[in-house]
Amino acid sequence: MALDVDQRLERARRPGFGIGLLKGMRVLLKHLFKRNSVIQYPDVKQDLSPRTRGVIALKEENCTVCMLCARECPDWCIYIDSHKETLPPKREGGRPRKRNVLDRFAIDYALCMYCGICVEVCPYDALFWSREFEYAEYDIRQLTHEKEKLSDWMATVLPPTELEEGADIPGQPSKAAPAAAAATQTATPTAAATAATPASVTSSATEARPGQAQTAPREGTAATEAARPAASAPDAATTPAPETAKPAPGLAEEVKDQQMDSTAEARAEPEVKRDAGGAVEAEGSQAEVEDKAEAETPSTPESTAVTQTPPPAAAAPSRPAPRIEDLEQPEDAYARVLDEQSKAGSSPQVAEARAKVARVKAERAMTQARAAAPQEVAPTPEPSGAPGAAEPEPEQGPVAPTPEEKPDSSAPQAEASSPGEDPEAVFERVLEEERAKGSSDAVATARAKAARMRAGRGAGSAGPQEQEGTKGPND
Amino acid sequence: MADTYLQVIFWAFFALMAIAGIRVVTTRNVIHAALYLVATLLGAASMYVLLYAEFVAWVQVLVYVGAVVVLMLFGLMLTRAPIGSANFDNNQRLVGAVCAGLLFAVTSFIMVGAFEGQEIDFTGTEGTKVQSIGEAIFSIYVLPFEIVSVLLLAALVGAVVISRRDEGRVDS
Amino acid sequence: MIEITLTDWQILLVKLLIILIVVPVGALVGGYVLHKEMAHMQHRLGPMYAGGWHGWAQTLADGIKFAYKEDIIPASADKRVFSLAPAVIFVPVLLLYLVIPIDQNLIVEDLDVGLFFLLAIGSVGSIGVLMAGWSSANKYALIGALRSAGQLIAYELPIVLSAAAIAMLAGTLSLVGIVEAQDWPYIVWPPGIGLALFLLFLAGAMAEMALPPFDMPVAESELITGPFTEYTGMRFIFGFFFAETAHMIAFAAIGTTLFLGGYKPIVPWEPLEVIPGVLWFFVKTSFMVFLLLWVRFSFPRLREDQLQKFAWKALIPLSLVLILATGAWILYGP
Secondary structure, eight states, X not given: OOOOHHHHHHHHHSTTTTHHHHHHXXXXXXXXXXXXXXXXXXXXXXXXXXXXXXXXXXXXXXXXXXXXXXXXXTTOOEEEEEEEEEEOOSSTTOOOEEEEEEEEEEEETTTOOOOOHHHHHOTTSOEEEEOOOOOOOSSGGGGEEOHHHHHHGGGGOOOOOOOOTTOOOTTSOOTTIIIIIHHTOOOOHHHHHHHHHHHHHHHHHHHHTTTOTTTHHHHHHHHHHHHHHHHHSHHHHHSOOTTTOTHHHHHHHHHHHHHHHHTSOOOOOTXXXXXXXXXXXXHHHHHHHHHHHHHHSOOOHHHHHHHHSOOSSSOOOOOOOOOTTTSOOHHHHHHHHHHHHHHHTOOHHHHHHHHHHHHHHHHHHHHHHHHHXXXXXXXXXXXXXXXXXXXXXXXXXOOOOOTTTSHHHHHHHHHSOOSSSOHHHHHHHHHHHHHHHTOXXXXXXXXXXXXXXXXXXXXXXXXXXXXHHHHGGGO | OHHHHHHHHHXXXXXXXXXXXXXXXXXXXXXXXXXXXXXXXXXXXXXXXXXXXXXXXXXXXIIIIIXXXXXXXXXXXXXXXXXXOOOOOOSOHHHHHHHHHHXXXXXXHHHHHHHTTOOOOOTTOOOOOHHHHHHHHHTXXXXXXXXXXXXXXXXXXXXXXXXXXXXXHHHO | OOOOOOOHHHHHHHHHHHHHHHHHHHHHHHHHHHHHHHHHHTTOOOOOSTXXXXXXXXXXXXXXXXXXXXXXXXXXXXXXXXXXXXXXXXXXHHHHGGGOOSSSSOOSOOOTTHHHHHHHHHXXXXXXXXXXXXXXXXXXXXXXXXXXXXXXXXXXXXXXXHHHHHHXXXXXXXXXXXXXXXXXXXXXXXXXXXXHHHXXXXXHHHHHTTOTTSOGGGOXXXXXXXXXXXXXXHHHIXXXXXXXXXXXXXXXXXXXXXXXXXXXXXXXXXXXXXXXXHHHHHHHHHHXXXXXHXXXXXXXXXXXXXXXXXXXXXXXXXXXXXXXXXXXXXXXXX
């Protein structure tokens, strides 16, 4: 019964001595007559996959010198130098603005191992993969591409690929949203994709930032757009949640930054988004990257929090938010996922692990929903550690686009009937308050408008708004 | 006409054989000696060809050049065969010379006694057919042939016995 | 019409000249076929540039390149032996072509002992290999040469014995005679024995030429290029590439002559008799070259001890049994 390895090998070999050699000969003969699929490289160039990791291109105007790429680089092959510039205050008595100016951005391709972490980690879509790969040099020092060269590669970056058929469109509510968003908060590609959208808007604003007066209004608009969802979820915006919701931390700071700038005058211009070509592009590619990353790993609530804020580009009036009764009980989720996994043929360990993850997620969703739901359900269990979280909403509110200028997004809000305070009344009240505090006209108006909008929206669908507002900090 | 050519070829090969033969014993390098031996043997083979004994000639090449000398070179290279001159001579040169001289004298004496004054005319002959050699070996000369076979077999067995180590001794 | 009469010597000279031209050209073409067949079997393209059309001039270009290379002789090498060795390897290969009948009357010299001549001359090359290995003053070269010699000694026996069986069947050592004695279906006749003899010959031939799977003497992972490690330029190409390819074609031709009916048509059918024997010979030899290369590219290299074991424990006993079987067939067969 128990043959040792040698005996078994011996037995396996005996009956077919030489058969393997003949089989090998047959394979070779087959290949001799097969059509040869060799691509004769220097003459014929292969159409490489759009995701090819050829060379990393830098969109210099998007870079904010946040240093995330350099820090995450496993090879430490990204070199960044910068200095801070102080800009004069925009108006009398204002605070002088500081901003980072990129002096040097270099990638040493002799060290780079093409892991793509820098591209993944860049919150402002300043780094992209290009398919170009023919940049060998005779001197290893030439392989360090400075920012001029890196920027030149931008011309070779492909536009984002088309979404797959049946994929959710970024910025649109997921098809599965009504059921699934509430259910387990398992990340759908949409969730991830929409999470990226605010970031891209922000980056368009960033692009315009370097003190160009003409673009200031637009910039403001962009900021507003970006800020709105974030500010309406102030906690989300200010809570550091670095590990998953990539756009969030950057977004928060950026939003704050922009708020100051845009207080002067903010006119909503729908084309702003389109105007910044990079933004559109960035949005796509970011979404794509996110798509890939998030499809595999379950999204965490941070990203969902951002997701559920209506993205500025998409005129999604509101989205049904999870209510506690809709949410799945953690134990149910556990049992369901366990069942699914074992049916799908996963090994018991894997199935159990995934089920546990689902349970944890369901628990978290419950907590959030409870916190978000009208106060009588439960008080927010964990107080947010972020300073911004404590600030009252109106103060944070950015300038909202006026209904006329951005009818698609604000109209439904304005129309919403208010069970509590009338939006117009809120507007008047806040305006008064601000004036009493001594805020400038512009600030006062802006804050009042924000308050009015919030009130309108809150009236329209109490659930989702409050959900948004309080979801962020819970993680 | 053809005779002149044959004369030229004969003397050329004779010179080759003679020089190579002398070099075999005078060279200081064993490998060189073996290689000169190859030249000598090839010269001998060419002599056989000139004597219309093709078969013997190619046997000479196959057995002596292709096997014996290869084996010799193999053995030399496996053991000790430095490049350049290394003195492997011993002080028995005189004895060797006496032996070789005696052998030469005896062989010449026999050869001259056997063929003296005889002229063998090869003109018009086809040379020795392989068939006739085979018939001769397996009819007239079958006894010497078998004796040689037994002798070679004995040598073979003897070589195996000598080279084979005792099982017990290997273990110890 | 002018009638040119040539003496025997002049005819011989012309024939030798033809051999001197045809063999190197054949070796070049063979080298190209080798490149291409290997490439396509391995799903590559092989040479594609030299000469324009599918790299047809690749081997020519290689040869020219090697001709321009510096001829380096290592300082501690035995210079005379070192420079002589490639010739000792290459010349016997050329001599092999002297007795191969390309057509019934197209042969340099139909020796009475043609088969024996082939075997004898074929064994001389090993001296050249030993010379090259020893004189290089390089341990890899020496080990390669020793392996080569051991291999030649071991595998000459199966070749000689299988050739002897063929000679027994044909009743002659003359190669033309052997071809004439063969009847359709050449290779499988006498049943079983013929095919076994052919395979035996093939294995022995591949080992004698040091082709994979018997290429331990030049096993690059262990010995670089074995006996040819120190060679450069023309000496390298004559001793190694040229000799290898020419040797391969020669053995293909010998295999054709001994087993495939040489210049005879593939099937005995009247209309096919019109096609000249040279063409049949060429087709059959090409098939043999293809077969040798095919085996060469398919099989992994054996280990040195496996090689010796295979020769002494499998091939030689088998060839002795086959000789016996052949004898029995001649005596008691139809």
